[in-house]
Amino acid sequence: MLNLKSLFSIALAATLVTGMPAQAEEIIKLATTTSTENSGLLKNLLPKFEAESGYKVQVIATGTGKALKLARQGDVDVIMTHAPAAEAKFVDEGFGLLPRGIMENDFVILGPKNDPAKIRSSKTVEEAFAKIAKSGETFVSRGDNSGTNMKELIIWKDADVDPSFATYKSVGQGMGKTLLMANELQGYTLSDRGTFVAYKAKLDMAIDFDGGAALANPYQIMLINPAKYPDLNHKGARALSDWLIGAEAQSMINSYKVQGEQLFKATYSE
Numbered sequence: 001m002l003n004l005k006s007l008f009s010i011a012l013a014a015t016l017v018t019g020m021p022a023q024a025e026e027i028i029k030l031a032t033t034t035s036t037e038n039s040g041l042l043k044n045l046l047p048k049f050e051a052e053s054g055y056k057v058q059v060i061a062t063g064t065g066k067a068l069k070l071a072r073q074g075d076v077d078v079i080m081t082h083a084p085a086a087e088a089k090f091v092d093e094g095f096g097l098l099p100r101g102i103m104e105n106d107f108v109i110l111g112p113k114n115d116p117a118k119i120r121s122s123k124t125v126e127e128a129f130a131k132i133a134k135s136g137e138t139f140v141s142r143g144d145n146s147g148t149n150m151k152e153l154i155i156w157k158d159a160d161v162d163p164s165f166a167t168y169k170s171v172g173q174g175m176g177k178t179l180l181m182a183n184e185l186q187g188y189t190l191s192d193r194g195t196f197v198a199y200k201a202k203l204d205m206a207i208d209f210d211g212g213a214a215l216a217n218p219y220q221i222m223l224i225n226p227a228k229y230p231d232l233n234h235k236g237a238r239a240l241s242d243w244l245i246g247a248e249a250q251s252m253i254n255s256y257k258v259q260g261e262q263l264f265k266a267t268y269s270e
Helices: 004-018 034-038 041-053 064-072 084-092 125-135 147-158 175-185 193-202 234-244 247-255
Strands: 026-033 055-062 078-081 096-111 139-141 168-170 189-192 206-210 216-224
Touching: 026 034, 026 064, 026 234, 034 041, 034 055, 034 175, 034 193, 041 055, 041 234, 041 247, 055 064, 055 234, 064 078, 064 084, 064 147, 078 234, 084 096, 084 147, 084 216, 096 125, 096 175, 096 193, 096 234, 096 247, 125 147, 125 206, 139 175, 139 189, 147 189, 175 189, 175 193, 189 193, 193 206, 216 234, 234 247
Parallel strands: 026 055, 026 078, 139 168
Antiparallel strands: 078 216, 096 189, 096 206, 096 216
């Protein structure tokens, strides 16, 4: 009959061989965007990873700016965000390692179904934004330093429009709540397509403009530099990153649908 010392030795050996945690509930803290949470994608993906790896993922869903701040403070083990310029700065500053593009969707301008600002005829997203500002119609901004908010502010700048006009409302909320507020006010807003599809049944809104490649919305997963924060769960973070770029997870991303619509396109390639 095995004694406690023998059982511990067996468990330790298994951990060293498999690279998986000896305790099934070892936590990985993942800071990510509200869009991956609101769309339901993570609830579809993570149980599979947890069952296969033995790790438990604790999701902190927030804006990209806040996610990067949490990572800079060493409060999370890994981040998954969608703001390329901010992510590049995070890596350049020595905080982030091994950025991997895992998927993308796109941004769309949502608004009233009758499109009172007449943006559907616009040739570019900048033209569409300029029409909204000139029309006097309401524009609801997340205003939370998220990846979506960062993208929105870039568009206003490129359109040469100061987003301080009377009907511009910055609400400081995640994507789901912003959509509900824009719907209530029957205003326009910039959203990732995935969250819109997930919330569509609750909304009386339409996609009034989509812009193809100009509104592409890529997502990356990044590790935290162990030289900055050696006590984080770097092993678990790498396990999650490796799993998300694998064939199984990439297939699950492509096949994830809400109301029959594909929300994300897997993009990882060696």
